[in-house]
Amino acid sequence: MPTDLQNSISAKRYLIYKEKAEEYVPNSGKEQEALCEDLYIFNMEICSSLYIALNMLEVCYRNSLAKTLSKIINTWTVYDSSQPSPFKNNLFYTNFLNTKGQNIFRECLISYTHEKSQMLTSSTVEDYLISNLSFGFWVHCLNATYLNFWTNNFTVIFPNLDKYITHQNIKTKMFHALNIRNDVMHHSCLLNHNLQNEYDNIINLIRYISPKAKKIVSGKGNFRKTLESDPRKKLSPIKEKSKSNYILSASNDTLEKILTDAENKKSDYIITLKSGKPDKLYDLKSLISTLYKNITMSDNDSFIIDNKNFISEMNNAKGIKFDFINENTKIKSVNKKYRILVTHDSQNNITGLYFRE
Numbered sequence: 001m002p003t004d005l006q007n008s009i010s011a012k013r014y015l016i017y018k019e020k021a022e023e024y025v026p027n028s029g030k031e032q033e034a035l036c037e038d039l040y041i042f043n044m045e046i047c048s049s050l051y052i053a054l055n056m057l058e059v060c061y062r063n064s065l066a067k068t069l070s071k072i073i074n075t076w077t078v079y080d081s082s083q084p085s086p087f088k089n090n091l092f093y094t095n096f097l098n099t100k101g102q103n104i105f106r107e108c109l110i111s112y113t114h115e116k117s118q119m120l121t122s123s124t125v126e127d128y129l130i131s132n133l134s135f136g137f138w139v140h141c142l143n144a145t146y147l148n149f150w151t152n153n154f155t156v157i158f159p160n161l162d163k164y165i166t167h168q169n170i171k172t173k174m175f176h177a178l179n180i181r182n183d184v185m186h187h188s189c190l191l192n193h194n195l196q197n198e199y200d201n202i203i204n205l206i207r208y209i210s211p212k213a214k215k216i217v218s219g220k221g222n223f224r225k226t227l228e229s230d231p232r233k234k235l236s237p238i239k240e241k242s243k244s245n246y247i248l249s250a251s252n253d254t255l256e257k258i259l260t261d262a263e264n265k266k267s268d269y270i271i272t273l274k275s276g277k278p279d280k281l282y283d284l285k286s287l288i289s290t291l292y293k294n295i296t297m298s299d300n301d302s303f304i305i306d307n308k309n310f311i312s313e314m315n316n317a318k319g320i321k322f323d324f325i326n327e328n329t330k331i332k333s334v335n336k337k338y339r340i341l342v343t344h345d346s347q348n349n350i351t352g353l354y355f356r357e
Helices: 004-009 011-022 030-072 091-096 099-116 122-132 135-143 146-157 167-185 195-209 211-220 223-228 238-242 255-265 284-292 307-316
Strands: 246-249 269-274 277-283 322-326 340-344 350-355
Touching (some): 091 146, 146 167, 195 211
Antiparallel strands (some): 340 350
């Protein structure tokens, strides 16, 4: 049955957070649902905490680039709608941008022209272009090769670079920041990212342009405090929970194999696999409840148990030391050589499965 959160945000989006929750709480239930909700809220909070730094990076970078463009290509804002080729004299448009960039630039200018109902000049359009062209547009300008623009102006636009940083380094870092920015703005899940590294990358890019802007952002943001509230910090992935004291079981493993592995490894846990990934975590001691309820598990679970075949499978399992005893047997009379104890009632219905420490 869909949860309240699933109904609210769509099954597809909910599944992303459910899969993350399963790494810590493998079995479905209220605990897993609560973790899904906590992870979803945390993701919103971390997106919000990144917004200030992303905002500063976008504004600093586009202004630094536009300022340099105005000096190097002073016709970069020229658009004469009265001419058959309005961008004929705009070297930025004709030589600097690729086809996709030209389309974006042209639509932006034409939209503003229609809005103002006048021919635009550089003095009326520059501020509009800087603020209305997307961050993606400005980042893709890093690919331009016109007049060796970046070779000659790289350190002008990024005046505070570390010595080892190259144009290619900046391209990689900026495109990475762009991807994070788009994920934040589209409310995507960031839980698979190294969030501290993402934040540090954004902060460093700001510093390369303006150390003062970096100082402002570092002093005002709440990223680090938000990062510490990650609900996963209070939990451990299932592989860490059981450490070396667990066995991995495929969905088609027989009970004989599972119990043999459990006995050989002195395991306290069974981790079942689904599509090669951890699916569910079973505490062997808690299997008493499964057996007591006589549950037949699904194909995705580790094994199928019913009262008819359990005893025979146990008897056929080589190397397994177990004792099949009446549930009313006094514990003192049980042979201590057996690690696994199976209890039954007067009709030989299984009522419990116990594993010695």
